[in-house]
Amino acid sequence: MKVTRIAYSTRLNPGKYAALAEQARRLGQVRSEVWQRYGSITGVGSGLRDRQVRDRWLADGTHLRFGVLANAWKETVRDAMADIAANLASAKVEVRRAITRRTNDPVERKRMFTALKADQWAIDPFLARQMRKHWKRGRNRTHDQIVVRADQYNSVTDARGRLWLAVPGLERRKTVKIPLSSTIAPTGTLRLILRGGRVEVHYQVDASEMRSSQRPCGQRAVGVDKGYTEVLTDSEGTHHGTRLGQLLSSESDRLKERNRRRAKLRSIANNAALRGDHAKAHRIAVNNLGTVKRDRQAARHRARVRTEIFTAVHRVVDKAATVVAEDLARRFAGRKKLGKNVNRRLAAWTKGVTAEALTNVSERRGSALVHVNAAYTSQTCHRCGRLGRRDGDRLHCSPCGVVWQADVNAAINILQRAGDPDIALHTPHYTVRQILQDRTDRHRTRLPVQDSSPATIRAESEPSEPLKNEQLVGSRN
Numbered sequence: 178m179k180v181t182r183i184a185y186s187t188r189l190n191p192g193k194y195a196a197l198a199e200q201a202r203r204l205g206q207v208r209s210e211v212w213q214r215y216g217s218i219t220g221v222g223s224g225l226r227d228r229q230v231r232d233r234w235l236a237d238g239t240h241l242r243f244g245v246l247a248n249a250w251k252e253t254v255r256d257a258m259a260d261i262a263a264n265l266a267s268a269k270v271e272v273r274r275a276i277t278r279r280t281n282d283p284v285e286r287k288r289m290f291t292a293l294k295a296d297q298w299a300i301d302p303f304l305a306r307q308m309r310k311h312w313k314r315g316r317n318r319t320h321d322q323i324v325v326r327a328d329q330y331n332s333v334t335d336a337r338g339r340l341w342l343a344v345p346g347l348e349r350r351k352t353v354k355i356p357l358s359s360t361i362a363p364t365g366t367l368r369l370i371l372r373g374g375r376v377e378v379h380y381q382v383d384a385s386e387m388r389s390s391q392r393p394c395g396q397r398a399v400g401v402d403k404g405y406t407e408v409l410t411d412s413e414g415t416h417h418g419t420r421l422g423q424l425l426s427s428e429s430d431r432l433k434e435r436n437r438r439r440a441k442l443r444s445i446a447n448n449a450a451l452r453g454d455h456a457k458a459h460r461i462a463v464n465n466l467g468t469v470k471r472d473r474q475a476a477r478h479r480a481r482v483r484t485e486i487f488t489a490v491h492r493v494v495d496k497a498a499t500v501v502a503e504d505l506a507r508r509f510a511g512r513k514k515l516g517k518n519v520n521r522r523l524a525a526w527t528k529g530v531t532a533e534a535l536t537n538v539s540e541r542r543g544s545a546l547v548h549v550n551a552a553y554t555s556q557t558c559h560r561c562g563r564l565g566r567r568d569g570d571r572l573h574c575s576p577c578g579v580v581w582q583a584d585v586n587a588a589i590n591i592l593q594r595a596g597d598p599d600i601a602l603h604t605p606h607y608t609v610r611q612i613l614q615d616r617t618d619r620h621r622t623r624l625p626v627q628d629s630s631p632a633t634i635r636a637e638s639e640p641s642e643p644l645k646n647e648q649l650v651g652s653r654n
Contacts, residue, residue: 205320395496400592408489410584418489503551
C-alpha cells in the first residue's frame, strides 16, 4: 500500500519560483491540449494510450509548440491521460447502474458489462446514449503542477544539514535547486505543486515502512458511530477525537465573519471602479482581497482536522481487530430543514476524511473493516430493538424506561448489525424500518422469533449486561 507524503520548500528564491511557475504554465498548456483532443467521447472512445499520444505528437511536431523538455511534456501527457481515464471510469459506474435498472436478464447484462469494460460501448445504442449522458467533457484547470520522473532529479544535503532538491528547468542540463524543510529525501515520481510562493513536493512511500504501521491492532470487535462533535464513538462508550466539533465550528464562524468583511470590501472596490477610481479598486484588490493567506489558513485547518481524525481512528484500532462501521460513502438526505449556521457547519463535515482514515489505518495495521447498513441505528434501542425518540445526544426508550447516550447506543447497534441476517448493506431504509417494526410486533404479541438478530436474541433469552455510566444517561422509572 502506498501513501502520499508532502515536503515543503523553505526560503525559496523568488527567481527560482518564477522559473518553476513559467514551466508549470507551459505544462498546463500541454494538459489543455490533451484534454482538448482526447477528453471527449470521441477521444476516449478511440482507445488511445499515453504512449500512442506521445508518438503522434513527436511525428507531427506538436511538442515543439510548448517549449519544455521532452521528459517534462511526456510525463504531463501521461498524467493527463490518467485523469481522463479516471473520469471515464467514474462515468462507467453510473452506466453500470443504468444497465442494472434496464434489464434483469443475466445474459444481456453480461453482454453490456463486457462491452462497457472493453470500451466497445460506441456500437451499442443504449450504452452510447448512457455514456453521452454521464460522460461530461472535461477541460484542464491545472496550471501549477510539474510531474518529475524518478530518474530526472537528485537530492543532496549541504554542510549545514539542509536538504536540496534539484529538478530540471526549461533548458537542458540546467536544474532548479529547491531547499526543503524536510531532512528525508523524496523518492519515486514527484509532483511539484506551486502555491503562494512555496513549492509542495508530493511523493509516495510504502505504508509498511511508516512507524504507525508497526503498531499492532487490538483483539476485540468494536462498533463505531461517526459524529460531528467527536470523530468516532465506539460501542464500549469511549469518545475519540473530541476536539473535532470545536475545530469545525470555530473555523465555520471565522469564515463567516471573514467572508462578510471581504464582501464589504469587494463592494467598495466595485463602486470605486464604477466611479472611475480604478486606482482605489486596484489597491483594495491587491492588498485586501488576496488569496495567498486565505489558502494557507485553509491548508492549516485541513491539516489539523486530518490529524484529529487519524489520531482518533488509530485509538480505535488500538483496541479492535475488527472495526464495524457504517458506509460513509453513501449519501443521506434528511427531511428536516436546518438553519443557515447549521447547514454551513455541516457543509464542512469531514465524513469523507473519516472514511479514508478508517480504510487506510485498518489496512496498514492489519485490522478488518466491516461496513454495515446504519439505517435507524441511532433511533433504535440496542437492548429491546424498539424504535425510540431521539433528542439531541439522548435516546428515550419508553419500553425500557431508560435514556441512552445516543452515540454509544448507535455504536452498539452498528456492532450488532454486523451479524444481522435480515439487513444487508444495501437494504433500503424503508425495508429496514419494516423489519424492525415486524420484530417489535412479534415481541409484543409473544410470537416465535423468526430471525436471529443479536438484539432480539439477547432481549428474548437473557438480561442485558451492566452498562457503563457513559452509555446509560438516566432512568425514567
